[in-house]
Amino acid sequence: xxxxxxxxxxxxxxxxxxxxxxxxxGRPLIEHVVAALQSVSQTIVICGRAHGSAAAIPDRPMPDLxxxxxxxxxxxxARAHGFDRVVTAPCDTPLLDxxxxxxxxxxxxxxxxxxxxxxxxxxxxxAAALDAHLQGGGDRSMRRWARLIDARPLAYAxxxxxxxxxxxxxLDGR
Ligand SMILES: Nc1nc2c(ncn2[C@@H]2O[C@H](COP(=O)(O)OP(=O)(O)OP(=O)(O)O)[C@@H](O)[C@H]2O)c(=O)[nH]1
Numbered sequence: 001x002x003x004x005x006x007x008x009x010x011x012x013x014x015x016x017x018x019x020x021x022x023x024x025x026g027r028p029l030i031e032h033v034v035a036a037l038q039s040v041s042q043t044i045v046i047c048g049r050a051h052g053s054a055a056a057i058p059d060r061p062m063p064d065l066x067x068x069x070x071x072x073x074x075x076x077x078a079r080a081h082g083f084d085r086v087v088t089a090p091c092d093t094p095l096l097d098x099x100x101x102x103x104x105x106x107x108x109x110x111x112x113x114x115x116x117x118x119x120x121x122x123x124x125x126x127a128a129a130l131d132a133h134l135q136g137g138g139d140r141s142m143r144r145w146a147r148l149i150d151a152r153p154l155a156y157a158x159x160x161x162x163x164x165x166x167x168x169x170x171l172d173g174r
Contacts, residue, residue, distance in 0.1 A: 002085050003041055003044075003045065003083035003124075004037035004038070004044040005047050005074035006044065006047065006089055006091050008020045008030055008049060008051060008056065009047065010048065015162065019163075020051050020092070029091055029094050030046070033089050033096060040104075045074060047070035048063075059072070060076055061131060066140045067090070067118045067142050072134055075122060075130060084124060085122060086124060087101070087105070087120070087121050089119050092162040093159040093161045095174060096119075099156070100157075103154060105121070107152060109152065110123055110126070110146070112153060112154065113156060115156075126149060
């Protein structure tokens, strides 16, 4: 059983407004990501902030710890609801491609995209350890945490991600 999780907190300081809600092809970016993740799971959670009608689960153990706080919330949600693993993606990659999702799904254990560690697949059994790591003021880097648990880095081109408003215009050429 796999849970899909969109990491949708953060400050969007380079974008200027909440980038999850920025429109591309008439839909908010976050909806494109949710639609892509629906090919890996029927159950998708948004981690961080609620967006429009989409409910969100709050970061754990507190907000503003970065994507790792969102992953921690997803792992706990997964454990509480009987999911073995969580596939994560950020809210700002509307062009998540099937090849990448297939690669992630075919990975045994934990794996993450070497060029974009917020994309990965994680066993929910890490929930308690990640909680303890963050509660104890541990390092908030997703990449370093992935290495700490010996998750496998995957070599695959990272999807284009939106950081600034001008990036939206570049999406159409891709
Ligand atoms: N749940 C959660 N997601 C986060 C958090 N910080 C960043 N993210 C998500 O992680 C992804 C990558 O975030 P960044 O673009 O590096 O950071 P950002 O804070 O959103 O944007 P900047 O302020 O411009 O750096 C995006 O999908 C963010 O929504 C957080 O504290 N909690």
